[in-house]
Amino acid sequence: MRLVLQLVARLLLIVVLCLGAATVWATFDAYRSVDRATAASAQRVAKALQALYWHELLLRSNRMREHLLPVPDWRTIETMKLISPGVCVEFQPAAAFEKPLCGQNQGIGKIPPRWFAAIVPTFLGSHAEVVRPVSPRAAAAGTVVATPDAAAAISLAWEYILNVVGVALLMSAAIALLASLAIAHALAPARAIVTALQRMARGQYRTKLPRFRSMELAMIGEAVGELGARLEEATEQRAALTRRLIEIRDDERRALARELHDEFGQNLSAILAFANTIETAAARESKDNGTAQDARMISQATHRIMASLRDTLKRLRNPLPEELGLEASLVNLVDRWRSQSAAQPTIQLDLKGDLADISGPAATTAYRVAQECLTNALRHSAAREISLHIERRSGGDDALLIRVEDDGGGDAERVARSAGFGLTGIRERVAAAGGSLSILPATRGLSVAATIPLAA
Template sequence: MRLVLQLVARLLLIVALCLGAATIWATFDAYRSVDRSTAASAQRVAQALQALYWRELLLRSSRAREHLLPVPDWRTLETMKLISPGVCVEFQPAAAFEKPLCGQSEGLGKTPPRWFAAIVPTFLGSHAEVVRPVSPRAATAGTVVATPDAAAAVSLAWEYILNVIDVALLMAAAIALLASLAIAHALAPARTIVTALQRMARGQYRTKLPRFRSMELAMIGGAVDELGGRLEEATEQRAALTRRLIEIRDDERRALARELHDEFGQNLSAILAFANTIETASTKDNRDNGIAQDARMISQATHHLMASLRDALKRLRNPLPEELGLEASLVNLVDSWRSQSAARPTIQLDLRGDLTDISGPAATTAYRVAQECLTNALRHGTAREISLRIERRAGEDDALLIRVEDDGGGDAERVSQSAGFGLTGIRERVTAAGGSLSILPARGGLSVAATIPLAA
């Protein structure tokens, strides 16, 4: 999962938790606000009745005090305005058949669902009535009793919650959107860093990253730049070392070729001359034909050894591209395999692009790869048809593609993991040239492809 999505998901979870906490707090505050409204209503009505009580008391004199209960004319429109919605006020001692004076409750908020009306009183408890004396100095003046309406309290709480949730949802959506944009903007440089690492994985180590404002991302960018520089230096050193090793190995091959030619070649020629002399002498003297037969067998074995020695010398001496050029040397290589035996598989040579100006290490590497792949296909497989394709890709990717396919079976995975000298050698050559080598299954056999950049 992408980091941006993870951070946004966590942010949404935090917003949801905050929204839930706000909802619970709003429910509690709205439900308990009825208690505050009840106390306020009781206090306001008590103060109004206190003023009414003392006014009537002064007008009637103290002898008529017993006639002031209940306070005359307290059930007025002015008193009704002092009572909050959902609260009922009663004067004590009450007159016979007197009903409480209640605030407006009809249309007070939306009707809450049944589950809300059942859960809120269960967890938050019921409301208590509020008692206030009409006059603290006259205990006989009576009291005001304010009682909240439970249904109205639940309706008010539900209405308050709906209003709070609407605002909270809008704020949560705005916060989530703005925070997501901020997170995406803050993590946008990470995509640049990933792209640089991908280019480094493809071999483009010198990847300069822009300067980041964030200190952490700037440190990561600096580390990536430093890593790219070190990888490029290490790759150049390894390539130089590999090229030097290949040069040393080629020198050793040339020296070995000279030794084989001078020592084995001369000795084999001498053995062949001695065998011919023995065969000729035995035939002239009419001696036992067994000696002549043995001499002929020695001559045949010597010819076979000399042919094998010539093949080894061809492989060990300097490659033909240095003498004939890449195109002519490839044609000569294929023709030499074709001329050895008519029973060998069909070899198709496909040359594409301009190969005339390819020389030096690139031409040598291409020739060695084609030579080794053809040798492996002919000696270690049962192929009936082998295709050798050399293509030059011009343009920005100026590179040489060598592909050898056969239908002789073989396990591509096992061959790619092989540590044979031939395959290891061409891997080293291709790597030293800055190219790549791949071994993949083909139709009925194997496909070995090597890419050698010519610009390097």
Template sequence: MRLVLQLVARLLVVVALCLGAATIWATIDAYRSVDRATAASAERVSEALEALYWRELLLRSSRAREHLVPVPEWRTIETMKLISPGICVQFEPAGAFENPLCGQSKGIGKAPPAWFAASVQTFLGNHAAVARSISTRNVTAGTVSAIADPDAAISLAWQHIVDNIHVALLMALAIAFFASLAIAHTLAPAQQIVAALQRMAHGQYRTSLPRFRSMELAMIGQAVSHLGERLAQATEERAVLTRRLLEIRSDERRALARELHDEFGQNLSAILAFASTIEATAGREQAKSDVAQDARMISQATRRIMACLRGTLNRLRHPPAEELGLEACLVDLVDSWRSQHATQPMIQLDLQGDLADVRGTVAATAYRVAQECLTNSLRHSAAREIVLRIERRTGAENALLIRVEDDGGGDAAKVAQSAGFGLTGIRERVAALGGSLSIARARRGVSVAATIPLAA
């Protein structure tokens, strides 16, 4: 999952938790607000009755004080206005057949669900009654007792919760939406960092990144830029070391070729001359003697060794492509393979572009790639047709493409994973020049393609 979606999902979980906590808090506060309304109603009614009590005391001093209140006037509209909705007030001691005076409870809210009423009563309990004395100076004046109607109290709490939850839900949705936009905007530079890493994976190590506003992303971008610089430097150093290694190896090959030519070649030539003399002498005296037969066997073995030595010397020496040019050497290479394999496979040489000025290390590397690929196709596959294509690409690319494709039905994956010295050698040569080597499945066999920058 994308990081933006993960952060948005976590934000929604946090918002949901906060919304749940706000719901619980609103439930408790709404339920306790009924207790506050009960106490406030008792206080207001007791103050109003206290005023009535003192008025009756002053106006009707001949009456006994215990008969001053309650007076009939206290159950009036003005007193009803002092009682909060859903609260009932009772004067103590109550008169005969006297019902509590209750505030208006109709239309204070919709009926709550049964589960809400049961949950509130289970966890928060019932509301307690509140009593207030009419007169603190005369305790015999009576008291006012206020209590909440349970059904009305739960309806009020439910209506309070619904009103608050609507506002909280709208705020939660707004917070989630705008926070999601802010998160997406903040993490937008991450796509540029990922694109830079992908370019580095394809060899473009020196990748510039803009300066990000976020400190963390700026640190990541700076680390990626430093990593690219180090990778580019390490790649350049490796290419230099590889070129130096190839030069040392080429010098050693030339020295080995000289030693083989000077020592083995001369000795084999002497052995061949001695064997020819023995064969000629024995042939004049006794044509079918054992000595003549042994001499002929020595001559044949010596010729085979000399032929093998010449082939080895040809492979050890530097290809003539460095001096003669790539095109002439490739034509000579293909002609030599055709002469050795007169029937099959058929080798096609396709040269595209101007190859006349391709010389030096690039020409030698291209020649070695073509030579190794042709050798592998001829030795390790049952190919009937091999196509060697050399293409010079101009323009911005400015590179030399070498492609060898056969129809031998080989497994490209196994060839690519091969650790043989031949493929390893051409990989190192191509990499030393800043090129690339790829092995892929062809239509009926294996295709090996190498790209060498001509700027090398």
């Protein structure tokens, strides 16, 4: 999942958790707010009755009476204003036929669902009545008892919760949207960093990133730039080292070819001469035909060894492109494979572009790649047809493309992972020339393609 989506998902999870916590808090606060309203109503009504009580005592000029009878008339509109909606207030001791004075119950709050009306009282408990004395200094003045209406309390709590949750939802949606936009804007440079890393993976190490405003992203950009510079430097050093190793190896091969030619060739010639002399002498005497036959077998074995030595010297000495040129050496390579056996698969050679001026390491590398790919296709597959395609791409992209395709099947991934000496050698040569090598599946087999830049 993309980083932006992950952060937004986590943000939404946090918002949902906060919204749930806000809902629980709103439920508790709304339910207990009824208790606070009940206590406040009892306190206000008690103060109002206290004023009436002392006023009535002063009018009658009887401060020593323990109880005032009858109770002053307190059921007025002014007293109704002191009672919160959903709360009933009762004066005790109550007079005969007196009913509690209740605040407005009709139309307050919203009708809650049944599950809410059943769950909330179970977990939060019921509302208790609140008792307040009319006068703390005169116990005989009576008390005020305020009792909340349970149905009205649930309705008020449900309405309060809906209002709080509605505001919380709007705020959560706004926070989530704005935070998502902020996160997306803050992480937008990450796409440029990923693109730069992808270019570096393709070999374009000198990748310049824009300057980011965020300090962390700016540090990442600088680190990517430094990494690209170091990778390019290391690649150049490795290519130079590989070229030097190839040169040393070629020098060693040429030196070995000279030693084999001088030492083994001379000794084999001597053996052949001695065998011919023995055969001639034995033929003159005509008495010991076994000696002549042995000498003849020695001569034949010596000729076979000399032929094998000549083939070895051909492989060890300088490659053909340095003598014949790339085009002629490729034609010679294909003709040599064709002439070895009539049972060999058909080899098609396709040359495009001007190959006359290609020489040096590029020509040698192209020849070795074609030689190794043809050898692998002929020895390790049941191919019936092999195509060798050589194309020079001129213009700004001056490069040489070598592609060998066969119809012998094969697993491209397994071959690409192979650590054989042949593939390892051409990988090293192509990398030393600054090129690239790819092994991909073809229509009915494998396709090995190498690109060698000629400008380098």
